[in-house]
Amino acid sequence: MEEEHGGGPSHWWRYGPPWWNRPGDPEVHRARLPWRSTAFLTAFVLIGTHFAAHDQQHRVQLDGYGRALLLIASVLLLWRHRRPVPVAFGTATTVLLYLVLGYPYGPVLLTVAVACFSALVAGHRRAAWAAIGLLWAGHALVALWLYRRLPPAGDESAGLTQEIVIATWVLAVVALAELARVRREQWARERADRAQAARRRADEERLRIARELHDVLAHSISVINVQASMGLTLLDSDPEQARAALTTIKAASKEALGEVRQVLATLRAPGAAPRAPAPGLDRLPELVEQAAAAGLTVEIEGGPPQLPPGADLAAFRIVQEALTNVVRHSGSRHARVRFAHDGGALRLRIDDDGPATGADAGGSGNGLVGMRERAAALGGTIDAGPRPDGGFRVLAVLPTHLREDQ
Structure with missing residues (x-):
């Protein structure tokens, strides 16, 4: 009692x-x-x-x-x-x-x-x-x-x-x-x-995790969807090509699972350091290979610069989301990624020649919102929209020298 x-x-x-x-x-x-x-x-x-x-x-x-x-x-x-x-x-x-x-x-x-x-x-x-x-x-x-x-x-x-x-x-x-x-x-x-302040930090952390999960899953599932369609089409006529598609699906799903586990580990152990480094532009060749496996040829113009960790992750995710949108929403099988320096800023441009395959040309909703949030968090900007000559363009301007509190 x-x-x-x-x-x-x-x-x-x-x-x-x-x-x-x-x-x-x-x-x-x-x-x-x-x-x-x-x-x-x-x-x-x-x-x-x-x-x-x-x-x-x-x-x-x-x-x-x-x-x-x-x-x-x-x-x-x-x-x-x-x-x-x-x-x-x-x-x-x-x-x-x-x-x-x-x-x-x-x-x-x-x-x-x-x-x-x-x-x-x-x-x-x-x-x-x-x-x-x-x-x-x-x-x-x-x-x-x-x-x-x-x-x-x-x-x-x-x-x-x-x-x-x-x-x-x-x-x-x-x-x-x-x-x-x-x-x-x-x-x-x-x-x-x-x-x-604690609620604001929690909200910002939830937004960050939501962006990470969206970028990882949207890109990987798009690759898996394209390869699965290709494998089903070629299963009887070209078994070897179907096998290659299944291999790509396996690799993409494994990578996605690894990144999702990393994000979830952060949730389970607040304040713990991540076990794997955050992705950056050094993984751009890997991103190009994944796009190629989805049937998209990516042309790189200019070299990726050395960026602070936050800007490096943001630039990588913006390129990843833009290429994912090309695979999902554009009829073009060719995209161009251009890096240029403008004073203390990086100008990152991703173009495709179109045409759009649906109403959501260039992507919609969470993808573009996430890109804008990443750029705004660093003091940069995102301009995304159809080009006058057709296709779609994403132009990101990110500062290359960040304040210490960022």
């Missing part, structure tokens, strides 16, 4: 008797009553006032009514988190009535300080100031003007200096509570900013 309710009896009594709140109720769990602190404050107020009364013989003797007022002011603090405004006014009114009846001074004022402190921290500034102002104004009125008509008999005026000292202490308590409120709001903003 102790484990079922999240702990033993000591855990329950921390917030009051087990029959007061239902264990396991999420609404109750979020707003439990502060039993321990309130019990301590109640004992401190009752005992402290009892001893303080011995040195205040001129005040009304502490009797049952006075102790009841002390108890009410203290017990109200149980609800200072749930109902901070009523508790602030309730304690202020109770303490003011206690002082009007002439009972001894003591730590009873601590109940008002705690209640108004809680109200201020919770954001109820006007209510807290009003409750403290009510208590101070009422006490000043009694101590300066009404003391002759109220108990105890023969009481004297407190003097303006004493009221100024009391007001100073009140302002000190309020200032401390305001400082606590500001710090609490600052901590809440910092927590919200950290949570938002």
Whole structure:
């Protein structure tokens, strides 16, 4: 039974008797009553006032009514988190009535300080100031003007200096509570900013993984689809050519599985370094061979430059996605990849002569979006669209010198 309710009896009594709140109720769990602190404050107020009364013989003797007022002011603090405004006014009114009846001074004022402190921290500034102002104004009125008509008999005026000292202490308590409120709001903003930054990083990581999976699977499955169609066509008439197509399918699927495993390994072990290096333009000959196996001849113009790892991966994926789109969406069996340097940028151009074989010439949706996201993440641009003389062109401009934070 102790484990079922999240702990033993000591855990329950921390917030009051087990029959007061239902264990396991999420609404109750979020707003439990502060039993321990309130019990301590109640004992401190009752005992402290009892001893303080011995040195205040001129005040009304502490009797049952006075102790009841002390108890009410203290017990109200149980609800200072749930109902901070009523508790602030309730304690202020109770303490003011206690002082009007002439009972001894003591730590009873601590109940008002705690209640108004809680109200201020919770954001109820006007209510807290009003409750403290009510208590101070009422006490000043009694101590300066009404003391002759109220108990105890023969009481004297407190003097303006004493009221100024009391007001100073009140302002000190309020200032401390305001400082606590500001710090609490600052901590809440910092927590919200950290949570938002964590969500943003998670979203960026999901987008990166989605781009990687799309680029790997779209390219490999396109090659497999072309080779499977070719193998089925030549299975009876040219078994050797069909065997070659099946060999290409095996190699393409093996490579795709390896890259997918690498991406999934990153998901299973967050923060772990990848076991294999990220692909780059050094694998361009391999990409050309895969395109050739799919029936596409690729002509390379210019040499791939040395790029930072992020730009190298982006350039490779852009070429891979562009050639995949040629295989899937173009009737042309010839493509040209051209590398050129323009200041501190790499101009990467992929052309095919068309015509388009469907409505999605040059590809659509995730492929082009992924290319643009890769380029934008590096501070580059992508321009993709039909050429005036037919065919399709992808032009990427990527910076060759990246900032350290990229």
